[in-house]
Amino acid sequence: MKFRDGQWLVAEGVRVEYAEEVYRITPTASNKGISLLCPTRKVMTRGDTLNLGTVSLDIEAAFDGVISIEATHWQGAVRRGPDFDLFPAGRPDAEARITKTETGTTLTAGSLSATVSGKPHEFNITFHSSDKNGKPLTTLLNRSVGYAYTPATSNPKQLADMRNIKHYTFTQTTLGVGESIHGLGERFGPFNKVGQKVELWNDDGGTSSDQAYKNISFYLSSRGYGVFIDTPERVELEIGSERCCRLQTSVEGQRLKWYIIHGPSPREILSKYSILTGAPGGVPSWSFGLWLSTSFTTSYDEKTVNSFLTGMKARDIPVEVFHFDCFWLKAFQWCDFEFDREMFPDPKGQISRLKADGIVKKVCVWTNPYLGQASAVFAEAAAKGYLLKRKNGDIFQWDLWQTGMGIVDFTNPDACAWFVGCLEKLFDQGIDSIKTDFGERIPFEDVQWFDTSVDPGRMHNFYAFIYNKLVYEALQKRYGKNEAVLFARTATAGNQRFPLTWGGDCESTPEAMAESVRGGLSLGLSGFAFWSVDIGGFEGSPPPWIYKRWVAFGLLCSHSRLHGSNSYRVPWTVDDDDKTEEGCSATLRKWTHLKARLMPYIFSQAQESIKGGLPLSLRAMCIEFPDDPTAWTLDRQFMLGDSLLVAPIFEEDGTVQFYLPQGPWTNFFSGEVIVGSGWHTQTHGFGTLPLFVRPNTLLVLGKEGETRTVYDYTSDVEVRSYFAEDGATMNLVDNQGNSVGKLEMKGSEILGLEQLKGNSTVAVISK
Template identity: 75%
Template sequence: MRFRDGMWLVAEGVRAEYAEEVYSFTKNEDGKGLSLLCPTRQIRSRGDVLNLSTLSVDIEAVFDGVLSVETTHWQGARRLGPNFELFPGGKPETSNASITSNEKATTISSGSISASISSKAHSFDIRFHATDGSKELTSLLSRSVGLAYTPGPSNPLQTGDMRNMQHYIFTQTTLSVGESVHGLGERFGAFNKVGQTVTLWNADGGTSSDQAYKNIPFWISSRGYGVFIDTPERVELEIGSERSCRVQTSIEGQRLKWYIIYGPSPKEILNKYTILTGKPGKVPSWSYGLWLSTSFTTNYDEATVNSFLEGMQARDIPVEVFHYDCFWMKAFHWCDFVFDAEKFPDPKAQIARLKSAGLVKKVCVWINPYLGQASSVFKYAAEQGYLVKRKNGDIFQWDLWQTGMGLVDFTNPDAVKWYVSCLEGLFDTGVDAIKTDFGERIPTLDVEWFDKSVDPKRMHNYYAFIYNKVVYEALQARYGKDEAVLFARAATAGTQRFPLQWGGDCESTPEAMAESVRGGLSLGLGGFSFWSVDIGGFEGSPPPWIYKRWVAFGLLCSHSRLHGSNSFRVPWTVDNDDKTDQGCSAVLAKWTTLKARLMPYIYAQAQESIKLGIPLSLRAMCLEFPEDPTSWFLDRQFMFGDSLLVAPIFEESGTVEFYLPKGKWTNFFTKEVKAGPGWFTEEHKFDTLPLYVRENTVLVLGKQGETRTVYDYTEDVEVCTYQVGELATTTLVDSTGKEVAKLEVGSKADKKSLDALKGKWNVVQVS
């Protein structure tokens, strides 16, 4: 939201007041915080303290490398929930906090980061910097902290009635020359957000607009710091767009709190951010295999499902997970958790037959948190008080999506227990994973929740967290802590704890594939390790060339699912069963097999990604190469783990342009070595793309012809070395993710480390 009209004028209908000086400050009793009293005009006489507003700016040392900054106008405003669950893994000790003063400034330090408040009279000047003085990060300067009214009152008496007046708090942190900003959730526009206006408000808007399903109030700067905005409500950001040299953050309310996190590397920033909001959950090795969906509005039954899986098996394309989308239930009955008896007369037996026949290992079904009134489940939930209500006591209903649908009220503990019991019925049927769709269009007006302490506006984004948490923990309770898998669409800060997420409704176009890449890159910078996409695009029917290009991209995401809207995504329906080596079936089989061979590398990298709170794939190039300025602008390629570079192809011709950072890179397919930094252009058929291995890499592969996702990652493997120097290492894990050994290769390697390998393994020097 913009409060000014250019640099000199206030926006029409707005009254804005700014912290003009730090009049005084007090130290917290524990010595880890400062409270600054900041009047909205300079105090030069005793009369100046009357008839004006003040802002409190509280700065606190949180833990090493992290400071919190909270700005408040009226302290008496209620603190309504919900709030983000911070430090779910425990809060680190704040052992290196200190407050020091000299004639120039008062400085509060939290380990490696400090904030210095200028001692100059009648000034407002707060500088955030590395404690050792090596780097200045950002600042709060003149007209950078304030409050605003709209419509703007002409005198203070009018603020006695705030019912028809909005009140905002805002801060503006400085942007340095050349600084770029990244993250803020799954955003589909330009990767660098400078110049953009961003609203953090979950919406079902597809992948081709400024709306997003996953709005994460956290961003990373190329200068080595990140900012986490600690509120689930609507946040408006002007990122170099109101003032080109500042990032403005504003909320409607009386308080705005954010944390500034010093890395200095982006990996360290994400590690600290995910200490705050939670580390990603672990997902089982079977989930990395190919998922096949029925698609959305297609007509399917038990025979259709069988034909899909038998067809995939006949074409040597292993399916790890089969997904039943919406119409496993009757029309108008979503979501009543009951298989359509006409289409699936005995779902439990059918699922058991699919698994026993080896056609699929696991089964997933689609759900959402809405109840259409045509189902008896709606009546029951309404009678029990399990649905969100209007303020007059009616059930909140509308006809958007499902006729007369109600919304499950997850603030009601009894509603949660009931919802979990419905899920347990699915687990009894043989369902292993859940696609938690929707959860974005959560009403905020004329709404009353069971928990009266929550603010409906704060519940809008937060609903995604509580909805996914309920389902994820139900899966954990049934199958084990590390065996739970979601396929979730909506998210907010902390939802990375409940993997995995997918990119939502994209079109079947190359432009939409590029949008999806940008969305996955941005979400990964919010602590999400695992991400997927609708291979082939969701909307429309992809022509064969787009389907095959998307298959190559999709099988190099952490998770891979074939899914569409009104057309099937089994390969033979896309190209009339082209049986050549460049046909859809052959291409899908090749990429599925490649991912299976890569599993020793993928699963080891996954464990490290969870530990650090970084993406497995898509991993933005700047996470691995932060010192390379180009890496902060690359949004058509990514890293898969720390050693594989992937450049999807968006042209039917197979022409692709990509960038290699400094070092030697080996083409995985041709073994050709190229030296970076530099841009390169290649042409590819459908069974290859630019897949480059970083120098000094030890890449452990499954045996030739391996098609399974779950196998012994230490047996019959191929240990490939790429431009290895005196010593290169890699971690070997088993199929549960447990570390087995650290393999060493090179002239200074401990050869005994290879003793962890079993069977007919070999070491191959590739380049």
């Protein structure tokens, strides 16, 4: 929200009060920080302290390299939930050191410090590294902390009745010259958020708008720091869009709390962020295989499903997971957790037969927390009080999506248990995974939650957390801690703990594929390790060339799913079953087989991503090359793990431009070496794209011709050396993710080869 009209004027209808000076500094109650009393005008005489508002600014050490800042106007405002589940693995010790000199007061938390200027009548708080260089990261300068009223008030007595007056709290941190801002969830617009207004409010807006399914209140700066905004409520950011040199964060309320996280590298920032909100959850190796969907509004029954899977097997395209989308349920009865028996007379038997025949290993179904009133479960949930209500006691219903639909109230423990019971009935039928769709359109006006202590505005985004947590933990309880996989569309901070997510409803166009790349990059910079996309696009029917280009991109995401809206995504329906090597079936087969070969590398990198809070894929180039200014601008390419560079192709003729950072990079397919840094243009058929191996890499691949996703990642493998120097390593894992050893370059020799089994080979590709 903008509070000013240009640099000089206040916006029409708004009254703004700024913290003008630091009047007093005292220790915080925790003794881990300092509390600043900041009047909204300079206090020159005792009389200036009367009829005056103040802002309290509490600055505390959270843990090494992390400091929290909380701005408060009126301390007596009720603190309503829900709150983010912080430090889920335990809170590290916080050592705070406070020093005072003539120039100011400094709070130090390990590698990060905050210094409050000691000049009289000045408001200036600088966040900087704690080393002798004291590199400044960002600053709260004059008129950067305050509160605002709308409509504007002219007399303090008007605040006796606040029912029709909105109160906002805001802070403005400085943006340095050339600084770029990234993250804030799965955002499909420009990769660098400077110049944008961003509203953190989950909504179902597709991939071609400024709305987002996954609003994550965390951003990462190219200057070596990140910021986590500690509230699930609506947050509005003006990122160089109100004042070009500042990033403004505002919320409607009396308090605003955020954490500044020092890196200086993106890896360190994301690692510390994962301590704060939780590390990404692990996913089983089978989930990295190809997922095939029925698509959304297509017509399908048991015979159709069988034809899809037998057709894929006949074309040597292994399918790891088959997904039943919405119409496994009877129309108007979503989501009642019951197969439509007219289309699927024996679902348990069908699933059992599919698995026994070996044409698919796992089965997933679509669900959501919305209950249409035509379903029997609506009546049951309504009678038991499991649905969200209006303030007058009516069940909250609308005809958006499902007729007379109600929303499961997950603040009610009995409703949670009931919902899990519905899922368990699906597990009993052989369902292995759940697609948790929706959860964005959660009303916040005229609603009454079962838990009366929660604020409906804070529940809107937070619903994504409790919804996906419930389903994920139900899967863990049934199948084991590391075997749970859900396919979620909505998320908020902390949802990275419940993998995985996909990018929502994109069109079947090259522009939408590029939007999806930007969305995946931004979500990865928000602490999410695993991400997928609807291969071919969701809306519309992709022409063969887009389908094939998207297949290449999609099979190099961490997870890969064929899914559409009103058209199938099995390849032979896209190009009239073109049987040539350039056809859709051959293209899908090539890329599915390649991913199978890459599994020893991919699954090893997955474990490292979980430990470090890093995206596996899509991993933004700036994570691996933070000192390369160009890396912070790249939104059409990404890293798969730390060693493979991927540049999707968006042109029908196969032309693609990509950037290689410094060093000799090796084309995975041809072995050609290109020395970076610089931009390059190539033209590719459908069986290749720019896939380059980073110098100083040891790469372990499955054997030539490997088509399985799950196998022994240390037996019959191929070890490749790409300009590997002394100290280069590759961690070996089994197909459960357990570490089983390490390969290491020592001079010209690779140590640890004795850990490999079978007919494993070694090849020096580049030296």
